[in-house]
Amino acid sequence: MTGAEMVVQALKDNGVKHLFGYPGGAVLPIYDELFQQDDVQHILVRHEQGAGHAAEGYARSTGKAGVMLVTSGPGATNAVTPLQDALMDSIPLVCITGQVPTSLIGSDAFQECDTVGITRPCTKHNWLVKDVNELARILHEAFHVATTGRPGPVVVDIPKDVQFARGTYTPPQTAPRTSYQPKVQGDLEKVKEAVALMATAKRPIIYSGGGVVNSGAEASHLLRELVDLTGFPITSTLMGLGAYPASGKNWLGMLGMHGSYEANMAMHDCDVMVCIGARFDDRITGRLNAFSPNSKKIHIDIDPSSINKNVRADVPILGDVGRVLEDMVRLWRATAKADKKTLYPWWEQIAKWRARDSYAYKHNSDVIMPQYAIQRLYENTKHLDTYITTEVGQHQMWAAQHYGFEKPNRWMTSGGLGTMGYGLPAALGVQIAHPESLVIDIAGDASVQMCIQEMSAALQYNAPIKVFILNNSYMGMVRQWQQLLHGNRLSHSYTEAMPDFVKLAEAYGGHGIRCDKPDELDDAIKEMISVKKAVIFDCRVATLANCFPMIPSGKAHNEMLLPDEATDEAVANAIDAKGRELV
Amino acid sequence: MNAQLQPTGSAYFIAKETEKPETHTLSVLVDNEPGVLARVIGLFSGRGYNIESLTVSETEHEKHLSRITIVTRGTPHVLEQIKHQLERIVPVHRVVDLTVTAQELGTGGALERELALVKVSGTGDARVEALRLADAFRAKVIDANTEHFIFELTGKVSKIEQFIAIMKPLGLVEVCRTGVAAMNRGPQGM
Numbered sequence: 001m002t003g004a005e006m007v008v009q010a011l012k013d014n015g016v017k018h019l020f021g022y023p024g025g026a027v028l029p030i031y032d033e034l035f036q037q038d039d040v041q042h043i044l045v046r047h048e049q050g051a052g053h054a055a056e057g058y059a060r061s062t063g064k065a066g067v068m069l070v071t072s073g074p075g076a077t078n079a080v081t082p083l084q085d086a087l088m089d090s091i092p093l094v095c096i097t098g099q100v101p102t103s104l105i106g107s108d109a110f111q112e113c114d115t116v117g118i119t120r121p122c123t124k125h126n127w128l129v130k131d132v133n134e135l136a137r138i139l140h141e142a143f144h145v146a147t148t149g150r151p152g153p154v155v156v157d158i159p160k161d162v163q164f165a166r167g168t169y170t171p172p173q174t175a176p177r178t179s180y181q182p183k184v185q186g187d188l189e190k191v192k193e194a195v196a197l198m199a200t201a202k203r204p205i206i207y208s209g210g211g212v213v214n215s216g217a218e219a220s221h222l223l224r225e226l227v228d229l230t231g232f233p234i235t236s237t238l239m240g241l242g243a244y245p246a247s248g249k250n251w252l253g254m255l256g257m258h259g260s261y262e263a264n265m266a267m268h269d270c271d272v273m274v275c276i277g278a279r280f281d282d283r284i285t286g287r288l289n290a291f292s293p294n295s296k297k298i299h300i301d302i303d304p305s306s307i308n309k310n311v312r313a314d315v316p317i318l319g320d321v322g323r324v325l326e327d328m329v330r331l332w333r334a335t336a337k338a339d340k341k342t343l344y345p346w347w348e349q350i351a352k353w354r355a356r357d358s359y360a361y362k363h364n365s366d367v368i369m370p371q372y373a374i375q376r377l378y379e380n381t382k383h384l385d386t387y388i389t390t391e392v393g394q395h396q397m398w399a400a401q402h403y404g405f406e407k408p409n410r411w412m413t414s415g416g417l418g419t420m421g422y423g424l425p426a427a428l429g430v431q432i433a434h435p436e437s438l439v440i441d442i443a444g445d446a447s448v449q450m451c452i453q454e455m456s457a458a459l460q461y462n463a464p465i466k467v468f469i470l471n472n473s474y475m476g477m478v479r480q481w482q483q484l485l486h487g488n489r490l491s492h493s494y495t496e497a498m499p500d501f502v503k504l505a506e507a508y509g510g511h512g513i514r515c516d517k518p519d520e521l522d523d524a525i526k527e528m529i530s531v532k533k534a535v536i537f538d539c540r541v542a543t544l545a546n547c548f549p550m551i552p553s554g555k556a557h558n559e560m561l562l563p564d565e566a567t568d569e570a571v572a573n574a575i576d577a578k579g580r581e582l583v
Numbered sequence: 584m585n586a587q588l589q590p591t592g593s594a595y596f597i598a599k600e601t602e603k604p605e606t607h608t609l610s611v612l613v614d615n616e617p618g619v620l621a622r623v624i625g626l627f628s629g630r631g632y633n634i635e636s637l638t639v640s641e642t643e644h645e646k647h648l649s650r651i652t653i654v655t656r657g658t659p660h661v662l663e664q665i666k667h668q669l670e671r672i673v674p675v676h677r678v679v680d681l682t683v684t685a686q687e688l689g690t691g692g693a694l695e696r697e698l699a700l701v702k703v704s705g706t707g708d709a710r711v712e713a714l715r716l717a718d719a720f721r722a723k724v725i726d727a728n729t730e731h732f733i734f735e736l737t738g739k740v741s742k743i744e745q746f747i748a749i750m751k752p753l754g755l756v757e758v759c760r761t762g763v764a765a766m767n768r769g770p771q772g773m
Contacts, residue, residue: 179674
């Protein structure tokens, strides 16, 4: 079997149905093999970054590994952004890159780059395959490493001569290497300790994250069971939305910089915090030395380096969230007989915070408020089989605040890296995985232009993605920070020349819709849903709306800036003059 | 965990370290495959950790295992992070903080030795003095003519530092050091 044949065989043996890629000189033998078979479908993107984000969307919405195939040199360097994105958000992504022939490596050959060197810090692991007899083993190992433990991206770099060379193909093994043994089963003694601590809590909170989604459907199910059993309030990170349903009675909304007032206040005032598959990111904690000062913290994570990294855990539990939750639920049933009545005062306090209605905004009958647009989008799509992706910025936060997610794997967003341009190709990947579902990219006018070329790929594969742009002509989040930090000097955050998105959609062969009247919005959204091809929806929203509530820089969870307090003056003075050198 | 300075105009915070930095010696057992050293070093530079000394060699040929000895400096919190970050690297089998293990064993510190080659040139009294001092340090002469010596010296880092300092006025030309090799006392392996 040739190396190129092995690549295709390994894809099949690892259950791959779709891969996203772009051909070039150093991967032509693999493309030749793809041409001669029907089991694996290749999706041709328009830019390698699009291939990566599409594979991420595919992976995030299915729970399987996403696969991308790119050529050497620029193909590989264009893959770097999605690789780092997948690393930060723990997305299983297998990236196969072509490389110049082994004899030319190091000679500055045409389209050569040090792919393993460049991608070493932005992958979980990577390989340069120099011997065709190693290729099958390495490819299987790549899938194993990407999908087990804390998931992440991997790169397999295959020189062109290895693709042509003949060798022996070996099937996948269960535990391919001894040095890589992720610990999945949590220490039962620690779980007991955690359950005992939770049983004594008077002001508990569960803070869950993307790890619950990554752990699989069973983990989300167990999380819901734990919340029901304990009666604890629950909040979640951006990445964890949907693991607990937004309609659930214990749901406080998202936490963090643009999270809800009740979630952040409850985090600040709690006495026991149960962190499940989240990593105390700086957008979550606010000022670290004021972060939840009076609580005992239980931290469940599969990655030992996440524990005690930013916040000291009192009860660290190393293991897969699903397995640990299974033990936790079982032990709670068996031992803890906590009376839910002891939590009543805590819930009363939470109800007072909730009454502040921190996601409120001023309605307007002349212009579409961006929050209103998301709310209408939600109301018109919540009964459908819907997947949401986003770009990065204000629209992303409004989507997280105002769109209710009931199930895991329905929400694809670039959390850790904050990659503008993620949403449109991610929507393509989701639509390929779920051809009958409604897939919407909630976008901003600036972000969407970073990978808008993938509209062409969406049309080619009849992927009826809906790109719902909250168009305010600004890089809204950049502008918001300039208002907060830089004396309202809006340096280069306004886009003076904006394409006509309706014509642009039509130019790609899709359907364009524009709406700028609140009372026409519902009909326009219904039209978008009913069109059976890719749509760009240019939703003209209030240009100067800002995203609140917000934990201003350097402030704690209990110092949120609420929308009714966010006057121009308050915004200008929210952050003191000191130390503007960062960000 | 660490006290913070006053809020900056930023979402990031500058941590003011309240913990004192310590010097620790780590032993890292890895698969000897291409790029493994780059992964370890890249982790240190990428995350802003210090490397004070680095030694690496294959120690178990049939299993293709290499042992990397790293002397690093950081607060206890950072040292814990370094250990966990190293353990995340796929070809890393084990990471042992020898300094912590030695504290647990009650042996004070790990056994640490370094080898140095020291070239000294000179004539007359200085030359005689260099040879006499080398003898006192139990350094071996491994090359010499009438105008120079090359000494081979093993021992603790402090001994080598001291020897080099003494040789400086006696005509020190160049020094080559291996970095620290280390293991713990007692019958147990790492």
